[in-house]
Amino acid sequence: MVTNVTSFGRSGLSDWLVQRVSAVFLLLYVLFLVYVFISKPDMQFQEWQALFANNAVRIFSLIALLSLCAHAWIGMWTIATDYLTTRMLGATANKIRFIFELLCLIALFVYLVWGVQILWSI
Amino acid sequence: MLVSVYRYNPEKDLKPYMQDVEVELPEGKDLMVLDVLQLVKDEDDSVSYRRSCREGVCGSDGINMNGKNGLACITPVSTIIKNNKLVLRPLPGLPVVRDLVVDMGAFYKQYEKIKPYLQNDEPAPAIERLQSPEDRAKLDGLYECILCACCTTSCPSFWWNPDKFVGPAGLLQAYRFLADSRDTYTDERLADLEDPFSVFRCRGIMNCVAVCPKGLNPTKAIGHIRSMLMERAT
Numbered sequence: 001m002v003t004n005v006t007s008f009g010r011s012g013l014s015d016w017l018v019q020r021v022s023a024v025f026l027l028l029y030v031l032f033l034v035y036v037f038i039s040k041p042d043m044q045f046q047e048w049q050a051l052f053a054n055n056a057v058r059i060f061s062l063i064a065l066l067s068l069c070a071h072a073w074i075g076m077w078t079i080a081t082d083y084l085t086t087r088m089l090g091a092t093a094n095k096i097r098f099i100f101e102l103l104c105l106i107a108l109f110v111y112l113v114w115g116v117q118i119l120w121s122i
Numbered sequence: 123m124l125v126s127v128y129r130y131n132p133e134k135d136l137k138p139y140m141q142d143v144e145v146e147l148p149e150g151k152d153l154m155v156l157d158v159l160q161l162v163k164d165e166d167d168s169v170s171y172r173r174s175c176r177e178g179v180c181g182s183d184g185i186n187m188n189g190k191n192g193l194a195c196i197t198p199v200s201t202i203i204k205n206n207k208l209v210l211r212p213l214p215g216l217p218v219v220r221d222l223v224v225d226m227g228a229f230y231k232q233y234e235k236i237k238p239y240l241q242n243d244e245p246a247p248a249i250e251r252l253q254s255p256e257d258r259a260k261l262d263g264l265y266e267c268i269l270c271a272c273c274t275t276s277c278p279s280f281w282w283n284p285d286k287f288v289g290p291a292g293l294l295q296a297y298r299f300l301a302d303s304r305d306t307y308t309d310e311r312l313a314d315l316e317d318p319f320s321v322f323r324c325r326g327i328m329n330c331v332a333v334c335p336k337g338l339n340p341t342k343a344i345g346h347i348r349s350m351l352m353e354r355a356t
Contacts, residue, residue: 001320007318
């Protein structure tokens with residue numbers, strides 16, 4: 001058992017599950033957007049706004065946004081623990097990795113709050 | 123044929139280098155890479171490599187041949203030759219002891235971690251623990267591993283985290299004991315594998331499957347371990 005306190009769910013299994021489920025939600029959201037673009041090729045601003053003012057679309061968008069944040073965090077954490085290690089960078093690697101992870105976390109939190117604000121201001 | 127061999131003797135060389143040796147191959151014969159190594163050694167007897175059974179059973183001569191890991195003794199030159207040149211390097215990702223000989227310590231440590239032996243807390247029967255033919259069949263494709271390390275040293279996840287990620291060979295054996303009807307420590311074994319590194323560093327790129335000289339499928343075994351972990355936790 002290799003322990004790590006910075007991973008998303010402190011468990012490889014839960015991270016893996018979140019990664020897979022969030023990927024499915026993101027795929028569904030992308031398919032939804034592609035469908036919208038294809039079905040209405042000459043869409044104007046009014047229609048676009050009406051679409052996102054719909055509560056169901058808002059909730060679907062929020063699910064996609066939360067999925068994106070969780071997915072990105074697990075992915076960035078994995079990249080950081082692959083490449084920003086003492087093996088690759090020497091003794092200071094743990095500090096560098098922690099700062100990198102913190103920056104990723106702050107960026108994702110900002111995107112999340114900002115995204116919610118955008119979705120509910122339409 | 124030109125054979126380019128990775129050379130490094132830590133007692134003499136400051137850093138590794140490639141040595142080119144011209145080798146005459148006998149007409150009308152397809153040699154194995156191990157035979158070519160012997161021809162190289164005839165030219166320069168300081169070249170070091172491991173070998174033992176020379177028939178793909180002992181797993182000693184795992185090396186990197188023209189970029190692909192495999193057993194030198196059962197790899198015909200014709201199947202890997204490119205532009206009449208053969209490049210021989212040690213298995214990647216492990217420290218080099220000398221020339222083509224690597225220190226397998228990190229590999230064995232991961233193997234040890236998965237407790238590669240039968241654990242059963244029930245009283246031992248008078249003669250032996252019996253197993254149905256169906257249960258025995260579940261071990262096919264798992265027990266044949268010879269621990270040559272070709273798969274594990276071709277896995278980038280193992281290169282980056284050799285101290286944390288068990289690697290394909292270790293995980294194939296982990297599943298071999300998880301799948302064994304005579305082993306009663308399934309739950310403890312799974313608990314030891316649930317962390318973010320031991321199993322879940324596998325990204326499923328299947329280098330292990332591509333190089334296994336015994337034709338085994340560690341990725342499939344890892345998939346089975348994931349399913350068992352899911353069953354246990356949900």
